[in-house]
Amino acid sequence: MKAWICLNYGGPEVLTLETRRKPVPKDNEVLIRICATTVASGDMRVRTLKMPRGFGLIARLVFGVTRPRQPILGAELAGTVEAVGRFVTTWKPGDAVIGFPGAAMGCHAEYRVMAADKPIAPKPANLSFEEAASLCFGGTTALHFLRRAGLKAGESLLVIGASGAVGSAMVQLASHMGARVTGVTSTRNIDLVRSLGAQAVIDYTRQDFAEADETYDIVADTVGASSFAKCLPVLNEHGRYLGVSADLPGLFARPVGTKRSIAGPASERPEDVLELARLAEAGVLKPVIDRIYGFSQIADAHAHVETGHKRGSVVVSITSGS
Ligand SMILES: NC(=O)c1ccc[n+]([C@@H]2O[C@H](COP(=O)([O-])OP(=O)(O)OC[C@H]3O[C@@H](n4cnc5c(N)ncnc54)[C@H](OP(=O)(O)O)[C@@H]3O)[C@@H](O)[C@H]2O)c1
Structure with missing residues (x-):
């Protein structure tokens, strides 16, 4: 699969598009083909290590001392379940979902596996994958x-x-x-x-x-x-x-x-992602999207996020949902 790799801390130029092995779901995991993701302020912070005052050293301990421990950034996704492990009963291939690995990241790629009990929810039917990717x-x-x-x-x-x-x-x-x-x-x-x-x-x-x-x-x-x-x-x-x-x-x-x-850090709860999906489907929570970039343009998306003046979310479209 194609994935954007962040091998060092620095400007958007540290990101490179590479080919990585497509993950295989374990017994309790789902494999999601990612249709859309975002470049969030959190991705920009991990890439640059620009943190609120006093958090520099703590951030290196959390995210990696000399380089990001998780080289694939991206905290949220919308996509389609492609395969499930044998113990998974909550999701099946073909389900359209949103997922929020959060600080574990890994969404700037064509696929991600997530444990079935992590924050995953049905994609709101009234939203496109690009809109749904921006909720979490x-x-x-x-x-x-x-x-x-x-x-x-x-x-x-x-x-x-x-x-x-x-x-x-x-x-x-x-x-x-x-x-x-x-x-x-x-x-x-x-x-x-x-x-x-x-x-x-x-x-x-x-x-x-x-x-x-x-x-x-x-x-x-x-x-x-x-x-x-x-x-x-x-x-x-x-x-x-x-x-x-x-x-x-x-x-x-x-x-x-x-x-x-x-x-302090916000919690990453499955029930919150379910609630956001429910509110979005009810029309209460409307996605606010600044720009949608293509998968090849992730460095440009990072540069835009780094201005500190994006509106809502900056979305990256990876594949169509069909
Ligand atoms: N505690 C946690 O667990 C947690 C979780 C997520 C995020 N965060 C942090 O929360 C912060 C916000 O994240 P975000 O993704 O929402 O950021 P963001 O989308 O990048 O914020 C950009 C927005 O901030 C506005 N802005 C900039 N300076 C402003 C000012 N002085 N007064 C009012 N508005 C201003 C900009 O509006 P204008 O263009 O109009 O200036 C722009 O629309 C980040 O620092 C992130 O690291 C913390």
Whole structure:
């Protein structure tokens, strides 16, 4: 099979297209022919080792000291089950699925095997493979942080980075849960963020959210543009700060009065991927896709992601679903 290999840390030029052995599913695994995947901010971070402040050494220990331990990047996929191991009863050849290996990656290839009990869900019938491939990276992160915040209907939520993969999913999911959402984005993305369900939008190129008069029950910073300390004045009593992209000091921020900070890696749960697929099929969660690249253009996709200004997801089309 063809796979994009990242043998060193560095710019998009470290990626090479190589031929690797097609994986064979073990007894408990499914073999998925990948139709579409994404280049997520996480892939760009692993390739470049550009991490939030303080995480450089930890990232090398997690991802590989001198080069990525998993040379095939790619956290999410949409595709068709081609074969299953003999103990697998939940999936059968021909099933259209989405899958989220997450930090284990390996989706920038024509095939991937996944254990049947890992995050796999039926592909929403109303979405193309390209659309379906974009649901998991931002969606699972948004669900994780909203769950840890204990978001309740009627609460107010400020989403900083509302036009990114995590932010665009969080605006939609929190609005669906009954929150009053304000999005922080730049001028060109105001209409997009409103269309996702935000009741108000702050254009960060014109106004600092911290200087507005509003306060919120939850502030979610999906892009690392703030800190718990900066957000204390805009948090209500019992307010929660979600440091989705927190630096190392942010990970250990202690509560201040009734206000607390929540950070750390998002969980990768099969039930969250099932929930995202269900919400997408119901039309509640709409894929936000910036660009779709061909499989031969992955380096260009990485370069675009590295600008830090993509909208939603950057998708890579590998094969047609048929
Ligand atoms: N904790 C975890 O487990 C976890 C999981 C997933 C992701 N993450 C982290 O979460 C972060 C977000 O991921 P992502 O994939 O959503 O990123 P992304 O899609 O690359 O974010 C890009 C978006 O951020 C917006 N943005 C940039 N600077 C901004 C600012 N100062 N204020 C408001 N918006 C701004 C951009 O909008 P404009 O073009 O309008 O500026 C763009 O739409 C990444 O750092 C990633 O590493 C953490």
